[in-house]
Amino acid sequence: MTVRLTGRLAQRDDVPLGDRCPIDRTLQLIGNRTALLLLREVFYGASRFDSLVKRVGVTDAVAAQRLRELVEAGVLTKEPYREPGQRTRHAYVLTTAGHDLLPAVLALLQWGTAHSSGGGPIVTHADCGEPVQVEVRCAAGHVVDEDDLVVGSRR
């Protein structure tokens, strides 16, 4: 069974709902606004609890809870570090799964820059200086329009 997106599926009732949908599962893991802002800061290079709390502007308790959830979700991992004369603390760093969130984070950035007032930063490719964007492409390299997407069941 395969279906095309956008308008042609108005009658379909066979697309995964709830826990069977990977979009929903992703949102259950990282769909909290504070969680995504913490991830944004980790992508920007922050890793220490105090720094994350300050940059996101939430309470210690809220940040601790969200960070615990992100670790449980396998997106962040805790790495011990110790400064001279201080007790051991933990830094939060991205796992492979966490790094794989980059397209989603950049897609949110791109949309907000284009469609909400206030603009946004320019993201460029270090090697060539050209602006970067998130694209929908197939393995053959074609840029794929929404009308040309086919969603098929994996099994």
Add this chain to the structure above:
Amino acid sequence: MTVRLTGRLAQRDDVPLGDRCPIDRTLQLIGNRTALLLLREVFYGASRFDSLVKRVGVTDAVAAQRLRELVEAGVLTKEPYREPGQRTRHAYVLTTAGHDLLPAVLALLQWGTAHSSGGGPIVTHADCGEPVQVEVRCAAGHVVDEDDLVVGSRR
């Protein structure tokens, strides 16, 4: 001022915070889980209130509130329709800004399929049948790694 992502920014404090950040603004508009699930269903082709409520599995009141917010955010628009013998109702359809959320929605789908248990659908390109994915590329066509992203202020 330009900065590179990932680990090299641990000391930076000049990246936009709060309302000045387009990621945050996007999440304020569409970061609610129910809102994104409603959008998912609109991308899949649903447009009528009853259909959206049923597919997302929320109450009428919650769906109505989220849909109102999505219309206010400029992501959906309401279009009147009328079936024979019934009063005029409204269908919810994507605006241009709404369609532009496709990369973000697909990026969430892609991540959930890869990194949460339960798998997900295969998304393919209708024309050539090849699997589709969300990629980070520059205007020169290079696939850009996270370490090669530069975030610069626009003004």
